[in-house]
Amino acid sequence: MTEPVVLNPDQVSRIVEAARSRLKAAMPHATVDRMLAQSSDMPCSITRSDDTIVYANEMYLEMCELKLEDLIGKTHRVVKSGYQSAVVYDHINAVLSDGGTWWGEFCNRTPHESLKWVEAFIAPVEDESLIFFAALYRDNMAGHRTDSPLQLHDLVLEPMAESVLIADAHDQDLPIIYVNEAWTRLTGYRLEETMGRNCRFLQGNGTDESTINELRRCLKQAEIFRGEVLNYRKEGTPFWNELEIRPVRGGDGELTHFVGTSNDVTERRHFRAQSEFEENILKRLARGQPLDDVLRDIALSVEEQFSPLSTSIFLVDKDDGVLVARCAPNLPESFFKLVC
Numbered sequence: 001m002t003e004p005v006v007l008n009p010d011q012v013s014r015i016v017e018a019a020r021s022r023l024k025a026a027m028p029h030a031t032v033d034r035m036l037a038q039s040s041d042m043p044c045s046i047t048r049s050d051d052t053i054v055y056a057n058e059m060y061l062e063m064c065e066l067k068l069e070d071l072i073g074k075t076h077r078v079v080k081s082g083y084q085s086a087v088v089y090d091h092i093n094a095v096l097s098d099g100g101t102w103w104g105e106f107c108n109r110t111p112h113e114s115l116k117w118v119e120a121f122i123a124p125v126e127d128e129s130l131i132f133f134a135a136l137y138r139d140n141m142a143g144h145r146t147d148s149p150l151q152l153h154d155l156v157l158e159p160m161a162e163s164v165l166i167a168d169a170h171d172q173d174l175p176i177i178y179v180n181e182a183w184t185r186l187t188g189y190r191l192e193e194t195m196g197r198n199c200r201f202l203q204g205n206g207t208d209e210s211t212i213n214e215l216r217r218c219l220k221q222a223e224i225f226r227g228e229v230l231n232y233r234k235e236g237t238p239f240w241n242e243l244e245i246r247p248v249r250g251g252d253g254e255l256t257h258f259v260g261t262s263n264d265v266t267e268r269r270h271f272r273a274q275s276e277f278e279e280n281i282l283k284r285l286a287r288g289q290p291l292d293d294v295l296r297d298i299a300l301s302v303e304e305q306f307s308p309l310s311t312s313i314f315l316v317d318k319d320d321g322v323l324v325a326r327c328a329p330n331l332p333e334s335f336f337k338l339v340c
């Protein structure tokens with residue numbers, strides 16, 4: 001690390017090392033571990049809790065193409081490109097002020113007005129009773145990017161209302177490198193909890209193996225996948241994910257990323273299942289199937305939806321009030337004595 005301007009060298013080392021260990025502990029994924037271990041000399045900046053920059057090393061200055069005096073005492077607005085939505089910054093502030101760590105991408109602007117994507121790892125650190133935010137950076141995504149930043153920005157940040165996930169196709173396990181806010185709202189997982197992991201952690205009990213086989217085949221052949229997959233949110237509730245995954249190629253035709261968009265279609269599926277069930281009941285009645293059998297299936301279907309409640313059905317003639325049929329598949333016979 002280069003000489004600090006405001007902080008003394010010991011303090012800088014302490015803060016950076018504390019931030020590095022916090023980040024490694026918070027994101028125990030091989031990809032992150034590799035990145036943070038790769039170089040002990042990453043571009044680095046430290047800000048105080050009032051957002052002013054109190055330290056920037058030589059590599060950070062090179063990355064931003066700025067001089068120390070352009071940065072010290074200023075905020076990171078100096079390098080902000082304005083191409084990222086305020087939602088992203090609100091999210092980062094919320095996570096960090098809660099004491100959490102953040103890992104993601106910034107689209108910065110150089111003094112020559114060119115845009116530059118950098119990957120940032122930020123952790124709050126308390127030192128001498130003050131809170132600092134230490135940020136470690138990776139320039140240019142270490143070759144991950146072959147797209148121009150603007151294309152990527154259009155692709156990722158414009159459809160903010162839609163849940164978007166990007167996976168790195170250079171790595172066989174297709175690790176996540178980006179999820180947007182809408183995806184976090186849908187699944188409950190924050191960006192930094194998912195980075196570097198394969199998305200299969202969303203799957204669970206009841207996820208259809210043949211759909212996943214087809215998904216796997218599409219990824220292998222770099223074809224578009226469209227399908228509905230049973231997934232689980234972070235807090236454990238299932239949802240039906242209408243998933244579309246598209247391969248993305250760089251200018252030279254090389255496969256670089258996969259982009260997935262998700263849509264919660266749980267209600268639509270329930271409605272569809274309900275309509276199919278009703279149609280089936282009507283057909284069975286029209287075919288003259290025994291009323292008791294049909295009522296029993298209706299009662300069981302209602303119980304399935306309102307588990308653990310039991311259902312009873314009474315069919316009464318509207319004109320004379322006579323009981324035509326009754327059914328309570330999971331209640332004792334004594335139940336009828338009580339109510340009839």
Ligand SMILES: Cc1cc2nc3c(=O)[nH]c(=O)nc-3n(C[C@H](O)[C@H](O)[C@H](O)COP(=O)(O)O)c2cc1C
Pocket residue numbers: 165166167174198199200202203212215216219229231241243245258259260262
């Ligand atoms: C961009 C992208 C998005 C994905 N999104 C999901 C998802 O939302 N839900 C899911 O169950 N699987 C998703 N997957 C699929 C899994 O990550 C994984 O590829 C799949 O389970 C098949 O691989 P496996 O057999 O190694 O698990 C996604 C994959 C990619 C590349």
